[in-house]
Amino acid sequence: MLRITAGKFATAMRGTVGTTASRVAAVRCVHGSEESAEEFDKRYEKYFAREGIDGWEVRKGMNDLLGMDLVPSPKVIESGLRACRRVNDIALAIRWLEGCKDKCGDQKATLYPYLLEKITPTLKELGVPTVEELGYDKPELALKSVFDI
Template identity: 45%
Template sequence: MLSTAFRARPVVFRNTSAFVRNSSSAHGQETFESFTERYVEFFKSAQDLFEVQRGLNNCFAHDLVPAPAVCEAALRAARRVDDYATAVRIFEGIKEKVENQKQYQAYLEELKPVREELGIETKDELYTS
């Protein structure tokens, strides 16, 4: 928890000369891989529903689709806090974030083992069956 908060910050205070403006370019840029790793760690350590949902809000708020690893960690976190609705909601979030139906299908395929293991239906499956 605390470590994630620290990691989110720009890490370096560089020894810049007086003539260089310290503007926004000095902010640390997080790579997709470190983002994924950070949220996988977060969801592994999230212990209650509020934390899981807060993490979901945060990782779905960026201009990227969270990696399947993050989604899987989030699904397992939802299972750990015993909230089925949140697990269904994760797939709705993915559907919102992806660019097209094909990508959504790819995510569904990728996460199929977890879904079958935990018994998670998507919203469409819930309301069409």
Template identity: 55%
Template sequence: MLRAAVCRINNVARTSILDTASRIPAVVVNRNMSKHSTETDAEFDARYEAYFNRADIDGWEARKAMTDLSGMDLVPEPKIIIAALKACRRLNDFALAVRFLETVKDKCGAKEKEIYPYLLQEIRPTLNELGISTPEELGYDKPELALVNVYDQ
């Protein structure tokens, strides 16, 4: 009995919604599902570089921008990476800098052998200036407690 009453109320509500939707002008019902960006690559780079170069950036904002960058289908330009590393230095967050470098390496994907050495070459002076080690220099590229595979011997 209760199920029948709920179904009846649902049907009445659905028909009343459909009746009011037919009276709404088409302009209001139309929804744009995509936003076409007109931002060029240079403007994108300048926006993120300026964001990381802000003097009042805090740890949450730096992490948010790094997370946004890691979610995009791109490898950040060296100037963005340098600005992010300098922001990490201003925040005195060495771990965030190393994690960001790990993320950049991961973003290189299948072309890691080509792209990552180029990026390291471009950001090396900044790494030396700030005293930041790469994940490879810290040994983070190899598993810490991995067992030797007996079948490889």
């Protein structure tokens, strides 16, 4: 008797779970409208400019941005630097600059100087040195390549 009841219960649950799962999948497949580049920039500027933002949230926003297939705009970079200053984390600011430089990819020769030109006033205002000023762009203890000998 118990086995028959358990079998019917399992069959009923399979049907219920199956419809619920398909509904959830259908809801997740629905996409909203695409946002423009300006709206995207404003969203992240607003995120970094929040009053009660802490170090973890700053890192999360920066990690999300660096995980995307884009180079952050100078306004977003400046907003991230100001957030680093508010949480008093200069190491995070320098790593943010380093991550933005790395996101330039094969366009580093053209894109990174443009970004530096745009954010230099903010860097001076906040007292944040660039990666090049600190010497982080060159390895400190690198050995000569065997092909250069």
